[in-house]
Amino acid sequence: MDHNAASGADWAGPEQERRTRVVLVTGLSGAGKSSALAALEDLGFEAVDNLPLALLRNLVSLRDDNPEHEPFHAIAVGIDTRTRAFRPQRFEEQLTKLRKRPDLDLTVVFLDSSNEVIARRFTETRRRHPMAVDRPVADGIQRERILMEPVRAHADYVFDTSDLTVHDLRRILSQTFAPTHVEQLVVTVQSFAYPRGLPRDADIIYDVRFLRNPHYVEELRPLAGVDQPVADYIAADPSFHRFYGLLSDMLISLLPLYKGEGKAYLTIAFGCTGGRHRSVFVAEAVAKLLTEEGFRVNLLHRELERIREIEQRGRGE
Known part of the structure:
Protein backbone atom coordinates (compact mmCIF):
# COMPACT_ATOMS: atom_id res chain seq x y z
CA MET A 1 0.00 0.00 0.00
CA ALA A 178 -10.08 6.46 4.95
CA PRO A 179 -9.57 10.18 4.18
CA THR A 180 -12.83 10.42 2.23
CA HIS A 181 -14.78 9.08 5.21
CA VAL A 182 -17.91 11.01 6.12
CA GLU A 183 -20.35 10.40 8.92
CA GLN A 184 -22.33 7.42 7.69
CA LEU A 185 -23.18 3.87 8.63
CA VAL A 186 -20.45 1.33 7.83
CA VAL A 187 -21.98 -2.07 7.02
CA THR A 188 -20.03 -5.33 7.23
CA VAL A 189 -21.57 -8.22 5.29
CA GLN A 190 -20.17 -11.59 6.31
CA SER A 191 -20.58 -15.25 5.40
CA PHE A 192 -19.92 -18.07 7.87
CA ALA A 193 -20.42 -21.77 8.61
CA TYR A 194 -22.74 -22.72 11.48
CA PRO A 195 -20.57 -25.65 12.69
CA ARG A 196 -17.76 -23.16 13.40
CA GLY A 197 -19.98 -20.96 15.55
CA LEU A 198 -21.83 -17.68 15.16
CA PRO A 199 -19.82 -14.52 14.37
CA ARG A 200 -19.21 -12.86 17.72
CA ASP A 201 -19.84 -9.31 16.53
CA ALA A 202 -22.84 -9.89 14.22
CA ASP A 203 -25.86 -7.62 14.78
CA ILE A 204 -28.18 -9.44 12.35
CA ILE A 205 -27.88 -13.12 11.37
CA TYR A 206 -29.72 -14.92 8.57
CA ASP A 207 -29.79 -18.70 8.15
CA VAL A 208 -29.69 -19.50 4.40
CA ARG A 209 -29.53 -23.28 4.73
CA PHE A 210 -33.05 -23.47 3.22
CA LEU A 211 -31.52 -22.75 -0.22
CA ARG A 212 -30.60 -25.73 -2.36
CA ASN A 213 -27.05 -26.86 -1.69
CA PRO A 214 -24.42 -26.93 -4.48
CA HIS A 215 -22.36 -29.27 -2.30
CA TYR A 216 -24.45 -32.17 -3.59
CA VAL A 217 -23.72 -31.36 -7.24
CA GLU A 218 -20.40 -32.99 -8.06
CA GLU A 219 -19.12 -30.38 -10.50
CA LEU A 220 -20.09 -27.52 -8.16
CA ARG A 221 -18.73 -28.97 -4.92
CA PRO A 222 -15.11 -27.74 -5.35
CA LEU A 223 -16.28 -24.26 -6.37
CA ALA A 224 -17.48 -21.43 -4.11
CA GLY A 225 -20.30 -18.92 -3.97
CA VAL A 226 -18.13 -16.36 -5.77
CA ASP A 227 -17.98 -18.60 -8.86
CA GLN A 228 -20.57 -18.06 -11.59
CA PRO A 229 -21.76 -21.69 -11.94
CA VAL A 230 -22.56 -21.80 -8.21
CA ALA A 231 -24.21 -18.38 -8.35
CA ASP A 232 -26.40 -19.46 -11.28
CA TYR A 233 -27.38 -22.67 -9.49
CA ILE A 234 -28.48 -20.92 -6.29
CA ALA A 235 -30.12 -18.03 -8.13
CA ALA A 236 -32.28 -20.55 -10.00
CA ASP A 237 -33.81 -21.70 -6.71
CA PRO A 238 -37.34 -20.17 -6.50
CA SER A 239 -36.88 -19.81 -2.74
CA PHE A 240 -33.95 -17.48 -3.30
CA HIS A 241 -35.92 -14.94 -5.30
CA ARG A 242 -38.65 -14.60 -2.69
CA PHE A 243 -36.13 -14.43 0.15
CA TYR A 244 -33.86 -11.94 -1.61
CA GLY A 245 -36.74 -9.67 -2.57
CA LEU A 246 -38.03 -9.49 1.00
CA LEU A 247 -34.51 -9.15 2.42
CA SER A 248 -33.60 -6.32 0.04
CA ASP A 249 -36.70 -4.32 0.87
CA MET A 250 -36.18 -4.80 4.59
CA LEU A 251 -32.49 -3.85 4.63
CA ILE A 252 -32.94 -0.79 2.45
CA SER A 253 -35.73 0.35 4.77
CA LEU A 254 -34.01 -0.45 8.07
CA LEU A 255 -30.40 0.65 7.55
CA PRO A 256 -31.22 4.38 7.42
CA LEU A 257 -33.10 3.92 10.71
CA TYR A 258 -30.02 2.37 12.35
CA LYS A 259 -27.99 5.32 11.08
CA GLY A 260 -30.60 7.72 12.43
CA GLU A 261 -30.18 6.19 15.88
CA GLY A 262 -26.48 7.04 15.77
CA LYS A 263 -25.18 3.54 15.04
CA ALA A 264 -21.76 3.84 13.41
CA TYR A 265 -21.37 0.29 12.13
CA LEU A 266 -23.57 -2.75 11.57
CA THR A 267 -22.63 -6.37 10.85
CA ILE A 268 -25.00 -8.58 8.84
CA ALA A 269 -24.04 -12.26 8.71
CA PHE A 270 -25.31 -15.08 6.50
CA GLY A 271 -24.72 -18.66 7.56
CA CYS A 272 -24.87 -22.05 5.86
CA THR A 273 -23.43 -25.48 6.58
CA GLY A 274 -19.95 -25.13 5.12
CA GLY A 275 -19.55 -21.39 4.65
CA ARG A 276 -18.52 -22.00 1.06
CA HIS A 277 -21.49 -21.86 -1.29
CA ARG A 278 -24.85 -20.48 -0.18
CA SER A 279 -23.80 -18.00 2.49
CA VAL A 280 -20.98 -16.69 0.28
CA PHE A 281 -23.32 -16.18 -2.68
CA VAL A 282 -25.96 -14.36 -0.61
CA ALA A 283 -23.34 -12.20 1.12
CA GLU A 284 -21.90 -11.22 -2.27
CA ALA A 285 -25.35 -10.29 -3.58
CA VAL A 286 -26.27 -8.24 -0.50
CA ALA A 287 -22.90 -6.44 -0.44
CA LYS A 288 -23.37 -5.48 -4.10
CA LEU A 289 -26.92 -4.25 -3.42
CA LEU A 290 -25.95 -2.12 -0.43
CA THR A 291 -22.95 -0.65 -2.25
CA GLU A 292 -25.22 0.37 -5.11
CA GLU A 293 -27.55 1.96 -2.55
CA GLY A 294 -24.70 4.17 -1.37
CA PHE A 295 -23.69 2.43 1.87
CA ARG A 296 -20.07 1.88 2.89
CA VAL A 297 -19.68 -1.89 2.80
CA ASN A 298 -17.05 -4.35 4.04
CA LEU A 299 -17.37 -7.89 2.65
CA LEU A 300 -15.87 -10.79 4.62
CA HIS A 301 -16.01 -14.53 3.95
CA ARG A 302 -14.97 -16.06 7.27
CA GLU A 303 -14.44 -19.65 6.15
CA LEU A 304 -13.49 -19.28 2.49
CA GLU A 305 -9.85 -18.31 2.95
CA ARG A 306 -9.33 -21.09 5.51
CA ILE A 307 -10.94 -23.66 3.19
CA ARG A 308 -8.75 -22.65 0.27
CA GLU A 309 -5.58 -22.76 2.37
CA ILE A 310 -6.44 -26.32 3.48
CA GLU A 311 -7.08 -27.37 -0.12
CA GLN A 312 -3.81 -25.85 -1.30
CA ARG A 313 -1.88 -27.71 1.39
CA GLY A 314 -3.65 -30.90 0.34
CA ARG A 315 -2.49 -30.39 -3.24
CA GLY A 316 1.04 -29.64 -2.03
CA GLU A 317 1.02 -26.09 -3.42
Missing part, protein backbone atom coordinates in the same frame (compact mmCIF):
# COMPACT_ATOMS: atom_id res chain seq x y z
CA ASP A 2 1.19 3.51 -0.83
CA HIS A 3 2.15 5.27 2.40
CA ASN A 4 1.63 8.65 0.75
CA ALA A 5 -1.85 7.95 -0.55
CA ALA A 6 -3.49 10.24 2.00
CA SER A 7 -2.51 13.85 2.42
CA GLY A 8 -3.72 16.38 4.96
CA ALA A 9 -5.94 18.14 2.43
CA ASP A 10 -7.81 14.94 1.62
CA TRP A 11 -9.39 14.45 5.02
CA ALA A 12 -12.64 16.40 4.65
CA GLY A 13 -14.47 19.69 4.47
CA PRO A 14 -14.02 23.15 5.99
CA GLU A 15 -15.13 22.24 9.51
CA GLN A 16 -12.37 19.62 9.71
CA GLU A 17 -9.59 21.94 8.55
CA ARG A 18 -8.99 23.33 12.04
CA ARG A 19 -9.33 19.98 13.82
CA THR A 20 -6.73 17.33 14.45
CA ARG A 21 -8.02 13.83 13.89
CA VAL A 22 -6.91 11.50 16.69
CA VAL A 23 -7.60 7.77 16.78
CA LEU A 24 -6.74 6.02 20.05
CA VAL A 25 -6.18 2.32 19.41
CA THR A 26 -6.48 0.17 22.51
CA GLY A 27 -7.71 -3.27 23.48
CA LEU A 28 -6.47 -6.66 24.57
CA SER A 29 -2.89 -7.79 24.00
CA GLY A 30 -2.79 -10.08 20.99
CA ALA A 31 -5.97 -8.64 19.45
CA GLY A 32 -4.12 -6.84 16.64
CA LYS A 33 -3.15 -3.37 17.86
CA SER A 34 0.17 -3.32 16.00
CA SER A 35 -1.53 -4.37 12.77
CA ALA A 36 -4.19 -1.70 13.27
CA LEU A 37 -1.60 1.04 13.80
CA ALA A 38 0.26 -0.07 10.67
CA ALA A 39 -2.98 0.08 8.68
CA LEU A 40 -3.76 3.58 9.95
CA GLU A 41 -0.23 4.69 9.13
CA ASP A 42 -0.83 3.57 5.55
CA LEU A 43 -3.91 5.79 5.53
CA GLY A 44 -1.81 8.85 6.33
CA PHE A 45 -1.92 8.87 10.13
CA GLU A 46 1.21 9.50 12.17
CA ALA A 47 1.35 6.41 14.38
CA VAL A 48 2.78 6.32 17.92
CA ASP A 49 2.68 3.14 20.01
CA ASN A 50 2.81 2.74 23.80
CA LEU A 51 2.72 6.45 24.50
CA PRO A 52 2.69 7.20 28.26
CA LEU A 53 -0.66 8.67 29.22
CA ALA A 54 1.03 11.70 30.73
CA LEU A 55 2.35 12.60 27.26
CA LEU A 56 -0.90 12.09 25.39
CA ARG A 57 -2.18 15.62 25.77
CA ASN A 58 1.25 17.00 24.86
CA LEU A 59 1.34 14.96 21.65
CA VAL A 60 -1.97 16.22 20.31
CA SER A 61 -0.95 19.78 21.23
CA LEU A 62 2.24 19.76 19.16
CA ARG A 63 0.32 20.96 16.13
CA ASP A 64 -0.54 24.21 17.89
CA ASP A 65 3.14 24.90 18.51
CA ASN A 66 4.11 24.42 14.86
CA PRO A 67 3.29 27.47 12.73
CA GLU A 68 3.94 25.50 9.54
CA HIS A 69 1.50 22.68 10.27
CA GLU A 70 -0.77 21.36 7.52
CA PRO A 71 -4.46 22.40 7.54
CA PHE A 72 -5.47 19.02 8.94
CA HIS A 73 -3.40 16.46 10.78
CA ALA A 74 -4.10 12.84 11.71
CA ILE A 75 -2.58 10.92 14.60
CA ALA A 76 -3.05 7.28 15.66
CA VAL A 77 -1.93 6.42 19.19
CA GLY A 78 -1.61 2.90 20.61
CA ILE A 79 -2.39 2.58 24.31
CA ASP A 80 -2.74 -0.62 26.32
CA THR A 81 -1.65 -2.30 29.55
CA ARG A 82 2.00 -2.22 28.43
CA THR A 83 1.87 1.57 28.42
CA ARG A 84 3.84 2.97 31.33
CA ALA A 85 1.65 4.06 34.28
CA PHE A 86 -1.47 2.77 32.52
CA ARG A 87 -4.58 2.80 34.70
CA PRO A 88 -8.16 2.66 33.40
CA GLN A 89 -9.20 5.56 35.62
CA ARG A 90 -6.30 7.66 34.36
CA PHE A 91 -7.22 6.79 30.78
CA GLU A 92 -10.83 7.86 31.37
CA GLU A 93 -9.68 11.16 32.87
CA GLN A 94 -7.44 11.93 29.89
CA LEU A 95 -10.15 10.86 27.47
CA THR A 96 -12.72 13.14 29.08
CA LYS A 97 -10.37 16.12 28.78
CA LEU A 98 -9.52 15.36 25.16
CA ARG A 99 -13.15 14.92 24.14
CA LYS A 100 -13.90 18.44 25.41
CA ARG A 101 -11.33 20.02 23.13
CA PRO A 102 -12.96 21.66 20.09
CA ASP A 103 -9.75 21.35 18.05
CA LEU A 104 -9.80 17.53 18.15
CA ASP A 105 -11.84 14.95 16.26
CA LEU A 106 -11.31 12.02 18.64
CA THR A 107 -12.19 8.36 18.09
CA VAL A 108 -11.44 5.40 20.36
CA VAL A 109 -11.01 1.96 18.77
CA PHE A 110 -11.02 -1.11 21.03
CA LEU A 111 -9.70 -4.39 19.60
CA ASP A 112 -11.12 -7.51 21.20
CA SER A 113 -10.75 -11.24 20.58
CA SER A 114 -11.75 -14.48 22.22
CA ASN A 115 -9.57 -15.88 25.00
CA GLU A 116 -8.86 -18.99 22.92
CA VAL A 117 -7.65 -17.03 19.89
CA ILE A 118 -5.46 -14.71 21.97
CA ALA A 119 -3.89 -17.69 23.75
CA ARG A 120 -3.19 -19.36 20.41
CA ARG A 121 -1.59 -16.20 19.01
CA PHE A 122 0.76 -15.91 21.99
CA THR A 123 1.64 -19.59 21.72
CA GLU A 124 2.35 -19.35 17.99
CA THR A 125 4.58 -16.28 18.38
CA ARG A 126 6.22 -17.59 21.60
CA ARG A 127 5.71 -14.22 23.23
CA ARG A 128 4.93 -13.71 26.89
CA HIS A 129 1.65 -12.10 27.78
CA PRO A 130 2.40 -8.74 29.48
CA MET A 131 0.19 -9.65 32.44
CA ALA A 132 1.36 -13.26 32.74
CA VAL A 133 5.13 -13.09 32.96
CA ASP A 134 5.30 -15.80 35.63
CA ARG A 135 1.93 -17.51 35.19
CA PRO A 136 -0.15 -19.24 32.49
CA VAL A 137 -1.22 -17.14 29.51
CA ALA A 138 -4.89 -17.77 30.32
CA ASP A 139 -4.48 -16.02 33.68
CA GLY A 140 -2.97 -12.96 32.05
CA ILE A 141 -5.71 -12.78 29.44
CA GLN A 142 -8.43 -12.88 32.07
CA ARG A 143 -6.70 -10.29 34.27
CA GLU A 144 -6.30 -7.95 31.31
CA ARG A 145 -9.90 -8.45 30.16
CA ILE A 146 -11.17 -7.37 33.58
CA LEU A 147 -8.75 -4.43 33.72
CA MET A 148 -9.70 -3.19 30.24
CA GLU A 149 -13.48 -3.51 30.58
CA PRO A 150 -13.95 0.16 31.62
CA VAL A 151 -11.84 1.24 28.64
CA ARG A 152 -13.94 -0.90 26.30
CA ALA A 153 -17.07 0.83 27.57
CA HIS A 154 -15.73 4.19 26.33
CA ALA A 155 -14.87 2.97 22.81
CA ASP A 156 -16.53 4.40 19.73
CA TYR A 157 -15.72 1.23 17.77
CA VAL A 158 -15.20 -2.31 19.08
CA PHE A 159 -13.72 -4.69 16.52
CA ASP A 160 -13.61 -8.40 17.36
CA THR A 161 -10.63 -9.85 15.49
CA SER A 162 -11.18 -13.49 16.48
CA ASP A 163 -12.14 -14.51 12.95
CA LEU A 164 -10.34 -11.76 11.03
CA THR A 165 -7.13 -12.04 9.06
CA VAL A 166 -4.71 -9.11 9.08
CA HIS A 167 -6.01 -8.27 5.60
CA ASP A 168 -9.60 -8.23 6.89
CA LEU A 169 -8.68 -5.86 9.72
CA ARG A 170 -6.85 -3.51 7.37
CA ARG A 171 -9.82 -3.43 5.03
CA ILE A 172 -12.27 -2.61 7.85
CA LEU A 173 -10.06 0.18 9.15
CA SER A 174 -9.63 1.54 5.64
CA GLN A 175 -13.38 1.60 5.12
CA THR A 176 -13.88 3.29 8.48
CA PHE A 177 -11.03 5.81 8.58
Whole structure:
Protein backbone atom coordinates (compact mmCIF):
# COMPACT_ATOMS: atom_id res chain seq x y z
CA MET A 1 0.00 0.00 0.00
CA ASP A 2 1.19 3.51 -0.83
CA HIS A 3 2.15 5.27 2.40
CA ASN A 4 1.63 8.65 0.75
CA ALA A 5 -1.85 7.95 -0.55
CA ALA A 6 -3.49 10.24 2.00
CA SER A 7 -2.51 13.85 2.42
CA GLY A 8 -3.72 16.38 4.96
CA ALA A 9 -5.94 18.14 2.43
CA ASP A 10 -7.81 14.94 1.62
CA TRP A 11 -9.39 14.45 5.02
CA ALA A 12 -12.64 16.40 4.65
CA GLY A 13 -14.47 19.69 4.47
CA PRO A 14 -14.02 23.15 5.99
CA GLU A 15 -15.13 22.24 9.51
CA GLN A 16 -12.37 19.62 9.71
CA GLU A 17 -9.59 21.94 8.55
CA ARG A 18 -8.99 23.33 12.04
CA ARG A 19 -9.33 19.98 13.82
CA THR A 20 -6.73 17.33 14.45
CA ARG A 21 -8.02 13.83 13.89
CA VAL A 22 -6.91 11.50 16.69
CA VAL A 23 -7.60 7.77 16.78
CA LEU A 24 -6.74 6.02 20.05
CA VAL A 25 -6.18 2.32 19.41
CA THR A 26 -6.48 0.17 22.51
CA GLY A 27 -7.71 -3.27 23.48
CA LEU A 28 -6.47 -6.66 24.57
CA SER A 29 -2.89 -7.79 24.00
CA GLY A 30 -2.79 -10.08 20.99
CA ALA A 31 -5.97 -8.64 19.45
CA GLY A 32 -4.12 -6.84 16.64
CA LYS A 33 -3.15 -3.37 17.86
CA SER A 34 0.17 -3.32 16.00
CA SER A 35 -1.53 -4.37 12.77
CA ALA A 36 -4.19 -1.70 13.27
CA LEU A 37 -1.60 1.04 13.80
CA ALA A 38 0.26 -0.07 10.67
CA ALA A 39 -2.98 0.08 8.68
CA LEU A 40 -3.76 3.58 9.95
CA GLU A 41 -0.23 4.69 9.13
CA ASP A 42 -0.83 3.57 5.55
CA LEU A 43 -3.91 5.79 5.53
CA GLY A 44 -1.81 8.85 6.33
CA PHE A 45 -1.92 8.87 10.13
CA GLU A 46 1.21 9.50 12.17
CA ALA A 47 1.35 6.41 14.38
CA VAL A 48 2.78 6.32 17.92
CA ASP A 49 2.68 3.14 20.01
CA ASN A 50 2.81 2.74 23.80
CA LEU A 51 2.72 6.45 24.50
CA PRO A 52 2.69 7.20 28.26
CA LEU A 53 -0.66 8.67 29.22
CA ALA A 54 1.03 11.70 30.73
CA LEU A 55 2.35 12.60 27.26
CA LEU A 56 -0.90 12.09 25.39
CA ARG A 57 -2.18 15.62 25.77
CA ASN A 58 1.25 17.00 24.86
CA LEU A 59 1.34 14.96 21.65
CA VAL A 60 -1.97 16.22 20.31
CA SER A 61 -0.95 19.78 21.23
CA LEU A 62 2.24 19.76 19.16
CA ARG A 63 0.32 20.96 16.13
CA ASP A 64 -0.54 24.21 17.89
CA ASP A 65 3.14 24.90 18.51
CA ASN A 66 4.11 24.42 14.86
CA PRO A 67 3.29 27.47 12.73
CA GLU A 68 3.94 25.50 9.54
CA HIS A 69 1.50 22.68 10.27
CA GLU A 70 -0.77 21.36 7.52
CA PRO A 71 -4.46 22.40 7.54
CA PHE A 72 -5.47 19.02 8.94
CA HIS A 73 -3.40 16.46 10.78
CA ALA A 74 -4.10 12.84 11.71
CA ILE A 75 -2.58 10.92 14.60
CA ALA A 76 -3.05 7.28 15.66
CA VAL A 77 -1.93 6.42 19.19
CA GLY A 78 -1.61 2.90 20.61
CA ILE A 79 -2.39 2.58 24.31
CA ASP A 80 -2.74 -0.62 26.32
CA THR A 81 -1.65 -2.30 29.55
CA ARG A 82 2.00 -2.22 28.43
CA THR A 83 1.87 1.57 28.42
CA ARG A 84 3.84 2.97 31.33
CA ALA A 85 1.65 4.06 34.28
CA PHE A 86 -1.47 2.77 32.52
CA ARG A 87 -4.58 2.80 34.70
CA PRO A 88 -8.16 2.66 33.40
CA GLN A 89 -9.20 5.56 35.62
CA ARG A 90 -6.30 7.66 34.36
CA PHE A 91 -7.22 6.79 30.78
CA GLU A 92 -10.83 7.86 31.37
CA GLU A 93 -9.68 11.16 32.87
CA GLN A 94 -7.44 11.93 29.89
CA LEU A 95 -10.15 10.86 27.47
CA THR A 96 -12.72 13.14 29.08
CA LYS A 97 -10.37 16.12 28.78
CA LEU A 98 -9.52 15.36 25.16
CA ARG A 99 -13.15 14.92 24.14
CA LYS A 100 -13.90 18.44 25.41
CA ARG A 101 -11.33 20.02 23.13
CA PRO A 102 -12.96 21.66 20.09
CA ASP A 103 -9.75 21.35 18.05
CA LEU A 104 -9.80 17.53 18.15
CA ASP A 105 -11.84 14.95 16.26
CA LEU A 106 -11.31 12.02 18.64
CA THR A 107 -12.19 8.36 18.09
CA VAL A 108 -11.44 5.40 20.36
CA VAL A 109 -11.01 1.96 18.77
CA PHE A 110 -11.02 -1.11 21.03
CA LEU A 111 -9.70 -4.39 19.60
CA ASP A 112 -11.12 -7.51 21.20
CA SER A 113 -10.75 -11.24 20.58
CA SER A 114 -11.75 -14.48 22.22
CA ASN A 115 -9.57 -15.88 25.00
CA GLU A 116 -8.86 -18.99 22.92
CA VAL A 117 -7.65 -17.03 19.89
CA ILE A 118 -5.46 -14.71 21.97
CA ALA A 119 -3.89 -17.69 23.75
CA ARG A 120 -3.19 -19.36 20.41
CA ARG A 121 -1.59 -16.20 19.01
CA PHE A 122 0.76 -15.91 21.99
CA THR A 123 1.64 -19.59 21.72
CA GLU A 124 2.35 -19.35 17.99
CA THR A 125 4.58 -16.28 18.38
CA ARG A 126 6.22 -17.59 21.60
CA ARG A 127 5.71 -14.22 23.23
CA ARG A 128 4.93 -13.71 26.89
CA HIS A 129 1.65 -12.10 27.78
CA PRO A 130 2.40 -8.74 29.48
CA MET A 131 0.19 -9.65 32.44
CA ALA A 132 1.36 -13.26 32.74
CA VAL A 133 5.13 -13.09 32.96
CA ASP A 134 5.30 -15.80 35.63
CA ARG A 135 1.93 -17.51 35.19
CA PRO A 136 -0.15 -19.24 32.49
CA VAL A 137 -1.22 -17.14 29.51
CA ALA A 138 -4.89 -17.77 30.32
CA ASP A 139 -4.48 -16.02 33.68
CA GLY A 140 -2.97 -12.96 32.05
CA ILE A 141 -5.71 -12.78 29.44
CA GLN A 142 -8.43 -12.88 32.07
CA ARG A 143 -6.70 -10.29 34.27
CA GLU A 144 -6.30 -7.95 31.31
CA ARG A 145 -9.90 -8.45 30.16
CA ILE A 146 -11.17 -7.37 33.58
CA LEU A 147 -8.75 -4.43 33.72
CA MET A 148 -9.70 -3.19 30.24
CA GLU A 149 -13.48 -3.51 30.58
CA PRO A 150 -13.95 0.16 31.62
CA VAL A 151 -11.84 1.24 28.64
CA ARG A 152 -13.94 -0.90 26.30
CA ALA A 153 -17.07 0.83 27.57
CA HIS A 154 -15.73 4.19 26.33
CA ALA A 155 -14.87 2.97 22.81
CA ASP A 156 -16.53 4.40 19.73
CA TYR A 157 -15.72 1.23 17.77
CA VAL A 158 -15.20 -2.31 19.08
CA PHE A 159 -13.72 -4.69 16.52
CA ASP A 160 -13.61 -8.40 17.36
CA THR A 161 -10.63 -9.85 15.49
CA SER A 162 -11.18 -13.49 16.48
CA ASP A 163 -12.14 -14.51 12.95
CA LEU A 164 -10.34 -11.76 11.03
CA THR A 165 -7.13 -12.04 9.06
CA VAL A 166 -4.71 -9.11 9.08
CA HIS A 167 -6.01 -8.27 5.60
CA ASP A 168 -9.60 -8.23 6.89
CA LEU A 169 -8.68 -5.86 9.72
CA ARG A 170 -6.85 -3.51 7.37
CA ARG A 171 -9.82 -3.43 5.03
CA ILE A 172 -12.27 -2.61 7.85
CA LEU A 173 -10.06 0.18 9.15
CA SER A 174 -9.63 1.54 5.64
CA GLN A 175 -13.38 1.60 5.12
CA THR A 176 -13.88 3.29 8.48
CA PHE A 177 -11.03 5.81 8.58
CA ALA A 178 -10.08 6.46 4.95
CA PRO A 179 -9.57 10.18 4.18
CA THR A 180 -12.83 10.42 2.23
CA HIS A 181 -14.78 9.08 5.21
CA VAL A 182 -17.91 11.01 6.12
CA GLU A 183 -20.35 10.40 8.92
CA GLN A 184 -22.33 7.42 7.69
CA LEU A 185 -23.18 3.87 8.63
CA VAL A 186 -20.45 1.33 7.83
CA VAL A 187 -21.98 -2.07 7.02
CA THR A 188 -20.03 -5.33 7.23
CA VAL A 189 -21.57 -8.22 5.29
CA GLN A 190 -20.17 -11.59 6.31
CA SER A 191 -20.58 -15.25 5.40
CA PHE A 192 -19.92 -18.07 7.87
CA ALA A 193 -20.42 -21.77 8.61
CA TYR A 194 -22.74 -22.72 11.48
CA PRO A 195 -20.57 -25.65 12.69
CA ARG A 196 -17.76 -23.16 13.40
CA GLY A 197 -19.98 -20.96 15.55
CA LEU A 198 -21.83 -17.68 15.16
CA PRO A 199 -19.82 -14.52 14.37
CA ARG A 200 -19.21 -12.86 17.72
CA ASP A 201 -19.84 -9.31 16.53
CA ALA A 202 -22.84 -9.89 14.22
CA ASP A 203 -25.86 -7.62 14.78
CA ILE A 204 -28.18 -9.44 12.35
CA ILE A 205 -27.88 -13.12 11.37
CA TYR A 206 -29.72 -14.92 8.57
CA ASP A 207 -29.79 -18.70 8.15
CA VAL A 208 -29.69 -19.50 4.40
CA ARG A 209 -29.53 -23.28 4.73
CA PHE A 210 -33.05 -23.47 3.22
CA LEU A 211 -31.52 -22.75 -0.22
CA ARG A 212 -30.60 -25.73 -2.36
CA ASN A 213 -27.05 -26.86 -1.69
CA PRO A 214 -24.42 -26.93 -4.48
CA HIS A 215 -22.36 -29.27 -2.30
CA TYR A 216 -24.45 -32.17 -3.59
CA VAL A 217 -23.72 -31.36 -7.24
CA GLU A 218 -20.40 -32.99 -8.06
CA GLU A 219 -19.12 -30.38 -10.50
CA LEU A 220 -20.09 -27.52 -8.16
CA ARG A 221 -18.73 -28.97 -4.92
CA PRO A 222 -15.11 -27.74 -5.35
CA LEU A 223 -16.28 -24.26 -6.37
CA ALA A 224 -17.48 -21.43 -4.11
CA GLY A 225 -20.30 -18.92 -3.97
CA VAL A 226 -18.13 -16.36 -5.77
CA ASP A 227 -17.98 -18.60 -8.86
CA GLN A 228 -20.57 -18.06 -11.59
CA PRO A 229 -21.76 -21.69 -11.94
CA VAL A 230 -22.56 -21.80 -8.21
CA ALA A 231 -24.21 -18.38 -8.35
CA ASP A 232 -26.40 -19.46 -11.28
CA TYR A 233 -27.38 -22.67 -9.49
CA ILE A 234 -28.48 -20.92 -6.29
CA ALA A 235 -30.12 -18.03 -8.13
CA ALA A 236 -32.28 -20.55 -10.00
CA ASP A 237 -33.81 -21.70 -6.71
CA PRO A 238 -37.34 -20.17 -6.50
CA SER A 239 -36.88 -19.81 -2.74
CA PHE A 240 -33.95 -17.48 -3.30
CA HIS A 241 -35.92 -14.94 -5.30
CA ARG A 242 -38.65 -14.60 -2.69
CA PHE A 243 -36.13 -14.43 0.15
CA TYR A 244 -33.86 -11.94 -1.61
CA GLY A 245 -36.74 -9.67 -2.57
CA LEU A 246 -38.03 -9.49 1.00
CA LEU A 247 -34.51 -9.15 2.42
CA SER A 248 -33.60 -6.32 0.04
CA ASP A 249 -36.70 -4.32 0.87
CA MET A 250 -36.18 -4.80 4.59
CA LEU A 251 -32.49 -3.85 4.63
CA ILE A 252 -32.94 -0.79 2.45
CA SER A 253 -35.73 0.35 4.77
CA LEU A 254 -34.01 -0.45 8.07
CA LEU A 255 -30.40 0.65 7.55
CA PRO A 256 -31.22 4.38 7.42
CA LEU A 257 -33.10 3.92 10.71
CA TYR A 258 -30.02 2.37 12.35
CA LYS A 259 -27.99 5.32 11.08
CA GLY A 260 -30.60 7.72 12.43
CA GLU A 261 -30.18 6.19 15.88
CA GLY A 262 -26.48 7.04 15.77
CA LYS A 263 -25.18 3.54 15.04
CA ALA A 264 -21.76 3.84 13.41
CA TYR A 265 -21.37 0.29 12.13
CA LEU A 266 -23.57 -2.75 11.57
CA THR A 267 -22.63 -6.37 10.85
CA ILE A 268 -25.00 -8.58 8.84
CA ALA A 269 -24.04 -12.26 8.71
CA PHE A 270 -25.31 -15.08 6.50
CA GLY A 271 -24.72 -18.66 7.56
CA CYS A 272 -24.87 -22.05 5.86
CA THR A 273 -23.43 -25.48 6.58
CA GLY A 274 -19.95 -25.13 5.12
CA GLY A 275 -19.55 -21.39 4.65
CA ARG A 276 -18.52 -22.00 1.06
CA HIS A 277 -21.49 -21.86 -1.29
CA ARG A 278 -24.85 -20.48 -0.18
CA SER A 279 -23.80 -18.00 2.49
CA VAL A 280 -20.98 -16.69 0.28
CA PHE A 281 -23.32 -16.18 -2.68
CA VAL A 282 -25.96 -14.36 -0.61
CA ALA A 283 -23.34 -12.20 1.12
CA GLU A 284 -21.90 -11.22 -2.27
CA ALA A 285 -25.35 -10.29 -3.58
CA VAL A 286 -26.27 -8.24 -0.50
CA ALA A 287 -22.90 -6.44 -0.44
CA LYS A 288 -23.37 -5.48 -4.10
CA LEU A 289 -26.92 -4.25 -3.42
CA LEU A 290 -25.95 -2.12 -0.43
CA THR A 291 -22.95 -0.65 -2.25
CA GLU A 292 -25.22 0.37 -5.11
CA GLU A 293 -27.55 1.96 -2.55
CA GLY A 294 -24.70 4.17 -1.37
CA PHE A 295 -23.69 2.43 1.87
CA ARG A 296 -20.07 1.88 2.89
CA VAL A 297 -19.68 -1.89 2.80
CA ASN A 298 -17.05 -4.35 4.04
CA LEU A 299 -17.37 -7.89 2.65
CA LEU A 300 -15.87 -10.79 4.62
CA HIS A 301 -16.01 -14.53 3.95
CA ARG A 302 -14.97 -16.06 7.27
CA GLU A 303 -14.44 -19.65 6.15
CA LEU A 304 -13.49 -19.28 2.49
CA GLU A 305 -9.85 -18.31 2.95
CA ARG A 306 -9.33 -21.09 5.51
CA ILE A 307 -10.94 -23.66 3.19
CA ARG A 308 -8.75 -22.65 0.27
CA GLU A 309 -5.58 -22.76 2.37
CA ILE A 310 -6.44 -26.32 3.48
CA GLU A 311 -7.08 -27.37 -0.12
CA GLN A 312 -3.81 -25.85 -1.30
CA ARG A 313 -1.88 -27.71 1.39
CA GLY A 314 -3.65 -30.90 0.34
CA ARG A 315 -2.49 -30.39 -3.24
CA GLY A 316 1.04 -29.64 -2.03
CA GLU A 317 1.02 -26.09 -3.42
